[in-house]
Amino acid sequence: MSLGLKPEHADAVPSVGPVPPASPKGRELRKEFKRAWRSMVVAKWPVVALFILLCVVIAAVFGPLLAPFDPNRQNIMIRLLDPLQQSGNAFYLLGTDALGRDVFSRLLYGARISLLVGLCAIAVGGTIGVIAGLVSGYFGGWIDDVIMRLGDIQLAFPFILLAIMFLVVLGPGVLNIILVLGIGQWVTYARIVRAQTLSLREKEFVEAARALGDSTPSIIFRTILPNIVAPLTVIASFNVASVILSEAALSFLGLGVPPSVPTWGSMLAESRDQLIANRWWLAFFPGIAIVLTVLSFNIIGDWLRDFLDPRLKTIG
Amino acid sequence: MWTFIVRRLIQSVIVIIGVTFISFVALQIGGDPTYLYVSERASTEEIEAARRALGFDRPLHIQYVTYISNLLQGDFGNSLTFRRPAIDVVLQALPATIELTLFALILAISLAIPLGVFSALYRGTPVDGSIMTVAMLGQSIPNFWLGIMMIMLFGLQLRLFPISGHVPFLMPLLQGEIVRAFTQLPQALYYMIMPGVAVGFYSLSRNARLVRSSMLEVLGQDYVRTARSKGISERAVVVRHALRNAWLPVVTMIGLEFGFLLGGVVVVEMVFSWPGIGRLVFNAISQRDIPVVQASVIVLALIFITLNLLVDLIYARIDPRVKY
Numbered sequence: 179m180s181l182g183l184k185p186e187h188a189d190a191v192p193s194v195g196p197v198p199p200a201s202p203k204g205r206e207l208r209k210e211f212k213r214a215w216r217s218m219v220v221a222k223w224p225v226v227a228l229f230i231l232l233c234v235v236i237a238a239v240f241g242p243l244l245a246p247f248d249p250n251r252q253n254i255m256i257r258l259l260d261p262l263q264q265s266g267n268a269f270y271l272l273g274t275d276a277l278g279r280d281v282f283s284r285l286l287y288g289a290r291i292s293l294l295v296g297l298c299a300i301a302v303g304g305t306i307g308v309i310a311g312l313v314s315g316y317f318g319g320w321i322d323d324v325i326m327r328l329g330d331i332q333l334a335f336p337f338i339l340l341a342i343m344f345l346v347v348l349g350p351g352v353l354n355i356i357l358v359l360g361i362g363q364w365v366t367y368a369r370i371v372r373a374q375t376l377s378l379r380e381k382e383f384v385e386a387a388r389a390l391g392d393s394t395p396s397i398i399f400r401t402i403l404p405n406i407v408a409p410l411t412v413i414a415s416f417n418v419a420s421v422i423l424s425e426a427a428l429s430f431l432g433l434g435v436p437p438s439v440p441t442w443g444s445m446l447a448e449s450r451d452q453l454i455a456n457r458w459w460l461a462f463f464p465g466i467a468i469v470l471t472v473l474s475f476n477i478i479g480d481w482l483r484d485f486l487d488p489r490l491k492t493i494g
Numbered sequence: 495m496w497t498f499i500v501r502r503l504i505q506s507v508i509v510i511i512g513v514t515f516i517s518f519v520a521l522q523i524g525g526d527p528t529y530l531y532v533s534e535r536a537s538t539e540e541i542e543a544a545r546r547a548l549g550f551d552r553p554l555h556i557q558y559v560t561y562i563s564n565l566l567q568g569d570f571g572n573s574l575t576f577r578r579p580a581i582d583v584v585l586q587a588l589p590a591t592i593e594l595t596l597f598a599l600i601l602a603i604s605l606a607i608p609l610g611v612f613s614a615l616y617r618g619t620p621v622d623g624s625i626m627t628v629a630m631l632g633q634s635i636p637n638f639w640l641g642i643m644m645i646m647l648f649g650l651q652l653r654l655f656p657i658s659g660h661v662p663f664l665m666p667l668l669q670g671e672i673v674r675a676f677t678q679l680p681q682a683l684y685y686m687i688m689p690g691v692a693v694g695f696y697s698l699s700r701n702a703r704l705v706r707s708s709m710l711e712v713l714g715q716d717y718v719r720t721a722r723s724k725g726i727s728e729r730a731v732v733v734r735h736a737l738r739n740a741w742l743p744v745v746t747m748i749g750l751e752f753g754f755l756l757g758g759v760v761v762v763e764m765v766f767s768w769p770g771i772g773r774l775v776f777n778a779i780s781q782r783d784i785p786v787v788q789a790s791v792i793v794l795a796l797i798f799i800t801l802n803l804l805v806d807l808i809y810a811r812i813d814p815r816v817k818y
Contacts, residue, residue, distance in 0.1 A: 327508070330505070330509065331508070331509050331512035331513070331516075336753040336754065336756050336757045336794060336795065336798055337757065338757035338758075338760060338761070339757065339760070339790075339791045339794055339795060340516065340791075342760075342775065342779070342787070342791070343516075343517060343520045343787065343788070343791050344520050344523070346779050346782075346784070346787055347520050347521060347523055347527075348523065419633075419634065423634075423636055426636050426639075427636060427637075427638060427761045430636075430638055430761060430764070431761060431764065431776060431779070432776075432779070432780065433779065443636075446636075446638065446639060446642065449642070450642070450765070453642065453645060453646065453650075454650070456646070456650060458646055461639070461642045461643070461646065462643075465635075465636065465639035465642070465643065468636055468639065469631070469634050469635050469636075469639070472633075472634040472635075472636075473630065473631065473634035476630060476633055476634055477630070480630075
């Protein structure tokens with residue numbers, strides 16, 4: 179389980195040369211997408227990963243329509259049914275849990291929390307990190323010092339402990355977990371953005387923007403930022419994977435979302451009581467759901483890194 | 495060298511102050527911390543009395559100063575469930591956690607280096623492919639789920655390993671009972687294998703990938719080509735020339751890795767009922783035993799910070815390119 183920092187990806191950041199600050203027009207964009215798709219097809223696995231993620235997104239968005247049962251409906255009469263069981267005229271694809279709730283329906287609803295937390299935490303951490311990194315790299319001096327030392331302090335602290343401490347006090351809740359996991363990620367983004375900004379700051383096209391009298395915010399956000407987006411997408415992809423793992427771990431510890439909301443992590447926590455009785459499906463399916471989702475994000479991240487910086491392929 | 499050590503020491507002190515500050519803020523952020531200490535049925539007078547007894551009625555900056563000075567004396571307050579100093583409770587659980595973390599670290603590093611080197615040397619072959627596939631998978635499996643799956647397969651079905659329990663090694667060693675510690679070592683390791691693999695598998699995967707790419711980079715360098723052209727055996731080229739530089743990134747990461755593994759241990763201990771800090775924290779969370787949670791977090795953070803300091807100092811010694 180990765181909790182926050184994943185130092186191995188520090189070397190994974192492709193240093194993309196400056197692209198013209200203006201975004202490519204429609205046709206070029208389409209050409210770029212075609213090139214990306216071709217490269218995905220050649221690498222094979224990214225296509226599979228994309229398909230899995232599509233399924234997870236569909237489960238998350240259309241969960242209530244797809245789920246055969248209410249994920250919280252308890253029924254003692256049908257508790258702990260094996261997978262593929264028929265009870266009355268209802269069919270339980272992945273069996274039922276100790277309270278008689280349908281595992282498949284809970285799994286579909288669980289996709290919501292994982293994706294929601296994963297993406298929102300990245301949005302929170304990414305926004306803070308990108309702004310901090312841009313400011314740090316562009317202005318330098320004491321602002322840079324303060325921001326980077328703050329980052330050092332945070333990294334010097336095992337992230338899960340920080341998350342545990344805040345969640346114990348704040349109490350469980352989707353918003354709290356998004357905030358805590360998001361704030362746990364900002365340093366990664368800040369460091370990368372800062373390094374890129376430092377080198378871009380001196381480039382001719384930034385000089386040109388400055389000479390043309392562009393305001394500082396405009397230079398930072400419209401001239402520099404577009405050139406950093408590529409490496410950021412790689413980091414974000416790996417990051418979603420590690421945030422989903424962290425969310426599962428915290429839910430497993432009972433620090434995630436309230437018990438009424440089914441999540442993959444809390445389903446695993448509940449499965450612990452049934453371990454000795456060998457109710458394998460209670461632990462197996464939520465775990466597989468986590469592994470497949472995280473694996474897909476990792477595969478996409480790997481592919482994206484190679485795609486955006488072909489030089490790395492020769493060594494990685 | 496000395497300026498480097500002093501600078502690094504000052505940095506560590508700042509970080510420690512930061513950690514205590516964060517843990518202080520964490521306690522305040524959820525509103526009046528008195529409510530964490532009193533029962534839900536407490537009357538207004540009882541709450542008021544508790545607030546005064548705990549010092550939460552005083553201004554924040556004074557509370558922080560008292561908090562720090564208490565910490566310096568090793569006083570984290572009394573555990574609300576154990577009715578004795580929280581720090582004692584934590585220190586008692588610490589050896590079991592350290593044991594498991596060290597075991598996982600050794601397991602991860604000692605396997606990651608040969609696997610990564612192997613993968614790099616046989617790049618593009620099925621050997622490389624399968625090692626890297628497993629490594630990719632290893633970075634996507636939640637450690638606690640791996641633990642649960644191992645319990646089901648190797649513990650309950652095949653009955654190869656115990657599904658819970660712990661034979662202490664570090665504790666008797668620290669108490670001076672060296673003979674007992676070492677006679678217990680095989681048993682201790684036997685109990686540690688499943689939780690150790692669950693904790694270490696992620697690190698193993700990550701580091702195998704790291705060693706592989708670092709090795710590939712080094713193998714393309716001029717000095718390796720020079721060594722080869724001098725007619726040295728391939729084995730000597732790999733071991734004496736390439737590996738020496740390829741494993742440096744791994745060394746830098748050992749300190750971070752230990753802290754990272756500690757985080758994993760906290761969760762995995764729950765799965766295997768391992769009597770360490772993780773289980774302690776978990777129980778403390780459910781019983782709202784805040785002093786124990788705080789003491790655990792700060793003790794673990796201190797270990798992590800000290801370790802990173804040591805690693806930096808060692809790294810500066812083994813890599814002559816690092817300037818002080």
